[in-house]
Amino acid sequence: MSSDQQKLTKGYQMEELLRNYFLKLGYYAVRGVPFIYEGFEVTDIDIWLYGRTSSFSREVIIVDSKNKKTPQAIERIFWVQGLRIATKASSAIVATTDRRQEVKDFGKKLNTTVLDGVFLSRLINSDNSNNDRLTDEDFYNEFSFYQLSKLDGDWKNRIKLSKSLLSMGLSFDSCNKWLIEGRFFAEQSITKQNQRELALRCLYLICSFIAVSVDFVMKEISFQEQPERIKLIKDGFTYGSRGNAGVNKMINLAMGLVEQHATDGKVISQQVRRSVEHQFEQLNTGILAEYFSRNEVSRSLFNVARELEKMAMSRHFFTHQMASVETKSLLFCLLDYWGIARNYFTK
16 A cells, blocks of 8 residues: 555545545546535535446445444444435445444345445455545645635635535536536636646546536437437526526516516516526527537547546646547537637647
8 A cells, every 4th residue: 555545544545445446347436525405514425436337327326434443334324325315326335344244134125235344354455546546635635735725716615515516416507516617727727827737637527527417417318319409408508407497487486576576576577587588598508518419429428527537636647638539529618618718728
């Protein structure tokens, strides 16, 4: 095990080993995903996994890892099942040092996979570490070298909040929030040349979230004809998960209240409605819809997400200039959407 990993606590060491194990199995894996409810950070998901099992199905798995002498494994199974329901994950895994067969049997009854002490011992002895990757602790430590990162938009907290959206479910709503954060870091990589590497790492990570989320929503519409896919994707990126009909319903309700209770309510509501409609029309979501509706793009999204996450966490940093054509294509599409000149990213 590397000296860097020896500096981590036992719990974090195990999380890194498990993440690397799942990455090798072909999953997209993120450590330390905050679960926030009503503005309060309730807990962290130790490892959040996403898998594309086929063209027809996707899976989201949450992993609870406890590397302690008294792991209280039965209680963790109860706990992780509650978290699975709250996050709408497909399934849950508990990794525990407990070796009792009764724990595995109980997990099976609750449809929870248990990776017990025997498995974890083999994992440790196999030295499943990956020295080519930054640990999460290494990654977050990078922000401490940029003393103005908190004043310049609180970079570290933006990443944590972006991660937390994974626990809220994969949807156009999450995508639209990640698009805002992605644009921020794309612009920072241009304006803060001395912090370009860190800004690009953040950009790649957030773009990987976008790729995973679009891959997830595409499973519902991938069998539509392309014109219909374009319409549905544009609708999602423009109006969010509620769609055009849902947003119009909300606007109609709000404008109805204005008309009833405000002086000159009808005039005001018409002005507000025109302003809102104009803002929606100004959104450049047609670019995203045209791009993501292509079959070859939707087929590549999962691999692109894994590549972007790897680029963000690679110990020896390399830019998108060395990435696959598919990954560069996604990044340049997003730059076009944000109205950022590509030449800033071809240097």
